[in-house]
Amino acid sequence: MPNKSKKLRYIYLIYWFLLTYIIAALVWWFVALNNQTRQMNQYKINELVPTDKNYTSRLNELKAEEVRKTTQYIGEGSIFLLLILAGAVFVFRAVRRQLKGSQEQQHFMMALTHELKTPIAVAKLNLETLQKRKLDETQQQRLIQTTLQETNRLNALCNNMLLSSQIEAGGYLVTQEETNLSELIAECVQDFITRYPERLILPEIKENLFINSDRLLLQMVVNNLIDNAIKYSPKESKITVRLFDEYDMNVLQVADEGKGIPDEEKIKIFKKFYRIGNQATKAAKGTGLGLYLTKKIVARHRGSITVTDHLPTGAIFTVTLHSTT
Numbered sequence: 001m002p003n004k005s006k007k008l009r010y011i012y013l014i015y016w017f018l019l020t021y022i023i024a025a026l027v028w029w030f031v032a033l034n035n036q037t038r039q040m041n042q043y044k045i046n047e048l049v050p051t052d053k054n055y056t057s058r059l060n061e062l063k064a065e066e067v068r069k070t071t072q073y074i075g076e077g078s079i080f081l082l083l084i085l086a087g088a089v090f091v092f093r094a095v096r097r098q099l100k101g102s103q104e105q106q107h108f109m110m111a112l113t114h115e116l117k118t119p120i121a122v123a124k125l126n127l128e129t130l131q132k133r134k135l136d137e138t139q140q141q142r143l144i145q146t147t148l149q150e151t152n153r154l155n156a157l158c159n160n161m162l163l164s165s166q167i168e169a170g171g172y173l174v175t176q177e178e179t180n181l182s183e184l185i186a187e188c189v190q191d192f193i194t195r196y197p198e199r200l201i202l203p204e205i206k207e208n209l210f211i212n213s214d215r216l217l218l219q220m221v222v223n224n225l226i227d228n229a230i231k232y233s234p235k236e237s238k239i240t241v242r243l244f245d246e247y248d249m250n251v252l253q254v255a256d257e258g259k260g261i262p263d264e265e266k267i268k269i270f271k272k273f274y275r276i277g278n279q280a281t282k283a284a285k286g287t288g289l290g291l292y293l294t295k296k297i298v299a300r301h302r303g304s305i306t307v308t309d310h311l312p313t314g315a316i317f318t319v320t321l322h323s324t325t
Contacts (some may be wrong), residue, residue, distance in 0.1 A: 019084075023084065037066060037070065041062050045059060047072060084089045118150075122147070122150045123151060127147065138268055156223060161289065163217075170208070176212045177214075178210055179212070181213075181250055181321075182206060184201060184222065188219060188222040189241050192226050192230070200238040201239045201240075202241070203241050203243075205242060206245060210323065211323055213299075220297060221319065224293065226239065229255075232315075233256040237258070238257060239255070242255070250322075253318050256312050256314045257314040258313070260314055260315050261307055270291050270294075270305075301321055303319060303320050303321040303322065304320050305319050
């Protein structure tokens with residue numbers, strides 16, 4: 001990383017040097033042309049005969065021509081300068097955006113590699129333990145449960161990656177069917193309770209709330225929000241999943257008791273590959289795709305998603321969707 005930063009500094013230095021050189025050359029050509037015009041005009045003035053009856057008018061014409069050409073040079077030079085600066089700003093922003101995107105993708109690949117290796121290693125170790133050792137029923141079930149959790153992580157990760165690429169390419173068509181949102185969320189919550197028996201996940205779900213939606217995508221929204229709450233909150237804290245209706249809207253809220261999200265990060269967390277904090281110090285698992293996909297899916301259903309503080313500590317993610325009337 002230090003070598004890369006050093007290389008970027010060299011690139012920026014060369015860029016600014018070339019830009020400065022171009023502007024300086026433009027200024028030099030303006031000064032040179034203006035001096036040349038002044039000298040030529042002075043040469044013509046010196047050739048005038050003072051006793052000529054047209055001397056005054058001719059002198060005024062020459063001075064007016066000099067002023068006109070100077071104004072022309074200033075106008076053309078200003079236009080060229082503005083075009084150069086506009087192009088420089090455009091190129092600089094495009095390059096910086098490209099470098100930032102490349103850096104985010106590199107961090108994503110590093111996180112993805114870690115996310116893939118960890119569950120594979122855990123599942124392999126558990127299966128080898130079951131194969132080589134004679135364990136009692138309780139120990140076997142605990143290893144099987146852990147292996148299932150890791151394979152579910154792999155499945156969710158693969159689904160997020162596949163859906164992200166399909167959405168980016170415009171290849172995923174959202175289906176619309178009447179869905180019992182209450183049952184869908186209850187099933188998702190129960191799945192997490194089964195997978196994480198040590199976590200306190202409290203459902204507060206109003207029954208028989210319906211919505212026209214893509215069931216698979218909505219299931220992914222709920223899973224991503226609950227999974228996010230589990231990642232970023234202490235094991236002893238509680239996670240509350242609420243569903244209620246408000247006017248003609250269905251409102252889903254997932255509240256955790258973690259550290260919360262700073263105000264300046266609340267918009268950024270929905271960007272692709274973005275994760276809170278310094279890349280080198282992130283302890284929570286994840287690739288930065290979950291919330292990005294969640295926002296995309298909610299937008300495809302003409303809904304909205306917001307994040308607010310959960311006092312005294314934590315965050316509340318609120319998804320608002322149109323109900324079936």
